[in-house]
Amino acid sequence: MKYLDYSGKFKKRCYMRNMKSIFSMGLFFLGTLLTKGQTALIPVNKIEIPGVLRDYSGITWVEGDSFLLVNDKQPGFYLMEIKTDQDGSIKKAEVGLFVSIPAFIGCDVEGITYNPKTKTVFVSEETTQRIEGFGLFGHPKARIQVPAMFMAANGSNRGFESLTYSSVTGKYWTTTEDGLPQDGGLPAYGKDSFIRLQEFNSGFSPERQFGYRIDPPRTYTGSALIYGVSDLLALPDGRLLVMEREANTDWLSSYMDTRIYLVDPGHGLNVKGFNNLSEIYRANQNIVLKKTLLWSCSTGVMDPTNYEGMCLGKKMPNGDYQVFIISDAGGGAYNQKQYVQSFILKGVNDTPPPSPHYLFVD
DSSP states (O other): OHHHHHHHHHHHHHHHHHHHHHHHHHHHHHHHHSOTTOOEEEEEEEEEOOSSOOOEEEEEEEETTEEEEEETTSSEEEEEEEEEOTTSOEEEEEEEEEEEOGGGTTSOEEEEEEETTTTEEEEEETTTTEEEEEOTTSOEEEEOOOOGGGGGGTTTTOSBOOOEEETTTTEEEEOBSSOOGGGTOSOBTTBOEEEEEEEEOTTSOEEEEEEEEEOOOSOOOGGGEEEEEEEEEEOTTSOEEEEEEEEEOOGGGOEEEEEEEEEOGGGSOBOTTOOOHHHHHHHOGGGBOOEEEEEEEEEOTTSOOEEEEEEEEEEOTTSOEEEEEEEEOGGGGGGOOOEEEEEEEESOOSOOOOSOOOSSOO
């Protein structure tokens, strides 16, 4: 019996080593197929986060294996550790202490990002569309100046889900989950939605805005539909990753779709000062950023996965970057679990974009 037990463990170790070797070879061959400089987002693995099921809505990297999380049911942020192997695969993910933010009590906390230069944690909430900065112990430090137009999203549960920052470009970005009333409003079956990607400078003042068209939902069942942009990720070269999320929570036909697109504001039109993006789009489709699909997944009744948060991780020795996305477990409703998924991001450099060329000026 001991021999059989030992043999089984040995076989399992060999199997895992073989699988890792196959994965590493796959990454190598994929890298040879990509043209030089081509951007690709390659999924590595996902693991379930142990512990209490929470509604994690945002994630950001701090340093090393240290990350921060926000939960849309609690005013504050969690410390998290994610350990990865050399190939970028997650070995361990564990949530630790909670840091309270009293100023956000009663708010729907959704986005989080970290400025390593000032050691400031920025958090967005979609109840009143505030974005504020805090120290690592939760004390207030800064406030980003949000344009008044975004207040139209107050109370809709469709506001600032997203928040990201790049220490290379010095820019912060956010957007609403769905379209503002002045830009065509909320989606319907077969109807697309238009949002504004809002840029802020290092002094927390608003700068450019870019139009973005969300894919139309494939079904529409009223309150059962969750739809829109759940997070942004600012890249060192000035481009952005945009995560779209669509979920139908009708039990018998439930599904959750996630799509991650790449956009380049450096080749877009500044739409600041323009009204009704939906109407303008009918006459000029260049009003929105061109987007390239990098990754998508769809989950169903057996394992619905509602990805809400996304962040850049460590730079790897070969110049690639780690990317992580995290799911909202919804308190375990509809059999949801909490996962963290890792990727390898190829074709991104550390050269900041040139000074913006304002094509549209308000």
